[in-house]
Amino acid sequence: MSRFEVNILGCGAATPTMRHLPTAQVVNVRDKLFMVDCGEGAQVAFRRAHLNYNRLGHIFLSHLHGDHCFGLFGLLSTMALTGHTGELVIHAHPDAEVLLRPMFDYFCRENPFDIRFNALSPSSSEVVYSDRSVSVRTIPLKHRIPTCGFLFEEAVGDRHLRGDMVEFYNIPTYMRAAIKQGADFATPDGKVVPNSQLTLPPTPPARYAYCSDTMYSEGIIPYIEGVDLLYHEATYADDAEAMARTTYHSTARQAARIAAKAHVGRLLLGHFSARYNDEKILLQQALEEFAHTELAHENMNVVLRR
Amino acid sequence: MSRFEVNILGCGAATPTMRHLPTAQVVNVRDKLFMVDCGEGAQVAFRRAHLNYNRLGHIFLSHLHGDHCFGLFGLLSTMALTGHTGELVIHAHPDAEVLLRPMFDYFCRENPFDIRFNALSPSSSEVVYSDRSVSVRTIPLKHRIPTCGFLFEEAVGDRHLRGDMVEFYNIPTYMRAAIKQGADFATPDGKVVPNSQLTLPPTPPARYAYCSDTMYSEGIIPYIEGVDLLYHEATYADDAEAMARTTYHSTARQAARIAAKAHVGRLLLGHFSARYNDEKILLQQALEEFAHTELAHENMNVVLRR
Numbered sequence: 001m002s003r004f005e006v007n008i009l010g011c012g013a014a015t016p017t018m019r020h021l022p023t024a025q026v027v028n029v030r031d032k033l034f035m036v037d038c039g040e041g042a043q044v045a046f047r048r049a050h051l052n053y054n055r056l057g058h059i060f061l062s063h064l065h066g067d068h069c070f071g072l073f074g075l076l077s078t079m080a081l082t083g084h085t086g087e088l089v090i091h092a093h094p095d096a097e098v099l100l101r102p103m104f105d106y107f108c109r110e111n112p113f114d115i116r117f118n119a120l121s122p123s124s125s126e127v128v129y130s131d132r133s134v135s136v137r138t139i140p141l142k143h144r145i146p147t148c149g150f151l152f153e154e155a156v157g158d159r160h161l162r163g164d165m166v167e168f169y170n171i172p173t174y175m176r177a178a179i180k181q182g183a184d185f186a187t188p189d190g191k192v193v194p195n196s197q198l199t200l201p202p203t204p205p206a207r208y209a210y211c212s213d214t215m216y217s218e219g220i221i222p223y224i225e226g227v228d229l230l231y232h233e234a235t236y237a238d239d240a241e242a243m244a245r246t247t248y249h250s251t252a253r254q255a256a257r258i259a260a261k262a263h264v265g266r267l268l269l270g271h272f273s274a275r276y277n278d279e280k281i282l283l284q285q286a287l288e289e290f291a292h293t294e295l296a297h298e299n300m301n302v303v304l305r306r
Numbered sequence: 307m308s309r310f311e312v313n314i315l316g317c318g319a320a321t322p323t324m325r326h327l328p329t330a331q332v333v334n335v336r337d338k339l340f341m342v343d344c345g346e347g348a349q350v351a352f353r354r355a356h357l358n359y360n361r362l363g364h365i366f367l368s369h370l371h372g373d374h375c376f377g378l379f380g381l382l383s384t385m386a387l388t389g390h391t392g393e394l395v396i397h398a399h400p401d402a403e404v405l406l407r408p409m410f411d412y413f414c415r416e417n418p419f420d421i422r423f424n425a426l427s428p429s430s431s432e433v434v435y436s437d438r439s440v441s442v443r444t445i446p447l448k449h450r451i452p453t454c455g456f457l458f459e460e461a462v463g464d465r466h467l468r469g470d471m472v473e474f475y476n477i478p479t480y481m482r483a484a485i486k487q488g489a490d491f492a493t494p495d496g497k498v499v500p501n502s503q504l505t506l507p508p509t510p511p512a513r514y515a516y517c518s519d520t521m522y523s524e525g526i527i528p529y530i531e532g533v534d535l536l537y538h539e540a541t542y543a544d545d546a547e548a549m550a551r552t553t554y555h556s557t558a559r560q561a562a563r564i565a566a567k568a569h570v571g572r573l574l575l576g577h578f579s580a581r582y583n584d585e586k587i588l589l590q591q592a593l594e595e596f597a598h599t600e601l602a603h604e605n606m607n608v609v610l611r612r
Contacts, residue, residue: 014384017350018354040346040377040379041346041347041350044323047323064412066383066414070383073376074322074328074376077372078322081321099409099412102408103405103409106370106405107370
């Protein structure tokens, strides 16, 4: 097991302000980088966070509102200019390819890497990416246009060898990897020791759920139940609950209620409306519903596993 | 005569850095705002400069490289969200409408203002805008793709009434406006005093020339001869003169040579390559060719007339 972190590049809502960039973040799983949404200014924030373009292979777009994707053009141009190679996959609503492909073809003409689009169906939940370390599943959200969140889940690691058993049975080094993966052990005199006696269960996989943009929706709870970290949009405070409903956004309190009902480990609030000069009011209202709540901020690094 | 200012929103080159945004500026003529180029992040810089969207009616794009136009999407979305009305004209190469219209149609669906494209022919010089206060003329530049600069020229104001003549002939107030505009004056006893005796010439119109991106090109001198302020790209220092030639950019020294040959009032250097952590070297080399040289910087406000 190793590194699993979330880097917040932007956590403002539709209108960027002097305090917040529009939405963008990078999930780092064992030094592979996965970008989630890419609002204007993401490339500069990416650089400020000391992230490396060479480790970025996948970008996931929750929906096609400009504040979640207008940073793509600059980001991809810079990757082209700096000689990025290989393939970059953009996981997004099918409209993305129709709209964005002509732009990339025109503006990144001498692009040295391939851009591939993977069409998402935001209304159903599906695994859209997986490798040995992590899988990414979509979470259907309720917004004005087709929108999905993303659940990042570490792959289950090996079982843990019990030191006392290794010693007791004098298990040779070359056999240990197989046992960690579930094999039984046969002693020199033919006795079979079952794996369950030799090992402890693997470390539970860390899970991160990104849910933005969405109105209050208990339908997401089964997908995010018990995650270590939930990023949930919290565009408004209580005073604008009606506005939240009309615009298909959430209040901070609603985000916290979802976190409580889903028994998540920690809640990170983001997607703050430009109307709040200080998000303290959002935090206060959320804390009344769920204790383990924090405000996101630009250049924040949240560690799920070191 | 009144206000004529240039606000620098971004003066970096293709790759934005922590120090510079890509190219964008706003020319303010009598409180009408004209944007010249619109790199990523322009909308936040616009706000930081305390400029008002309601006064912005025209955007001029020098060429269709991403670092000069990727800020348009965010800027126009924000103008739509904040309820901007009326018309916004984008003066640009004909490809701009083909490329950008589908984006605006998709992302600014509920746009309350009209976006009109005015197609430029960057290879010839033509007046692309004029009103009572100002005219804008294109300046053909030499870059890798069709590119033009822009010359902003104040309209010629009224002639100045000579106070001594007003007194001597006792010119009534109601006749003075006509005389300022060139009329002669007939005394009560029928004598005609020619206008040239009553007035002094109008204040020479202030002129601002924007030339970016371009390689060294003496062909632009006739267009910029004697302007009050020249903004000329200065992507590189002497050490990268070969690179400047290959990429169709200029060195700071070349920009200053053009300024000297064109007898401009002041030179403002911009479009700095990300390779320079400090542009002092660019300024030093330019000052060897032309004394009235300054470095542009973000949030700079240059006053041509108050």
